[in-house]
Amino acid sequence: MRDDRGSSSLEFIAAGVLMLVPLLYLVIVLGSVQEQTLGVEAAARHAARVIATAPDARTAASQGDAVLSSIASQYGIDDDDVQLAVTCLPQGVPCPSAGATVTVSVATSARLPFVPAVLGLDRATSVPIEAVSAQKVSRQWGAE
Numbered sequence: 001m002r003d004d005r006g007s008s009s010l011e012f013i014a015a016g017v018l019m020l021v022p023l024l025y026l027v028i029v030l031g032s033v034q035e036q037t038l039g040v041e042a043a044a045r046h047a048a049r050v051i052a053t054a055p056d057a058r059t060a061a062s063q064g065d066a067v068l069s070s071i072a073s074q075y076g077i078d079d080d081d082v083q084l085a086v087t088c089l090p091q092g093v094p095c096p097s098a099g100a101t102v103t104v105s106v107a108t109s110a111r112l113p114f115v116p117a118v119l120g121l122d123r124a125t126s127v128p129i130e131a132v133s134a135q136k137v138s139r140q141w142g143a144e
Helices: 007-053 057-074 118-124
Strands: 083-089 101-110 127-136
Antiparallel strands (some): 083 101, 101 127
16 A cells, blocks of 8 residues: 555646646637727727718728727737728729718737747737628718
């Protein structure tokens, strides 16, 4: 017979640490990805609204950029990593125009925390995130 006194506490500590560290990292990663997802979705939605309700095309462009940079700073999104695409339906009409539907697409990538930038690991382990929002422009848009 062997004497196993005191080994259960050591096993509990070792197993607890081995299970707690990955679980804690998973919570941090999911929180980071969720924050980026909410930010991209908010940017797309608010930019579409601002563009659709702007009085003219120049104001729409400047307000859309302002909304995008404001939301990016609030949600911790890097402005350089954000891609914004604005289109209008039906095809071929200027964007925005009366009666058109403005579609705003915002895309970025969420980089995982604590991943070093060595050998491009931070880019290889990033999670792509994209959100699309559509807003109808008033038929009276641009009318005096």
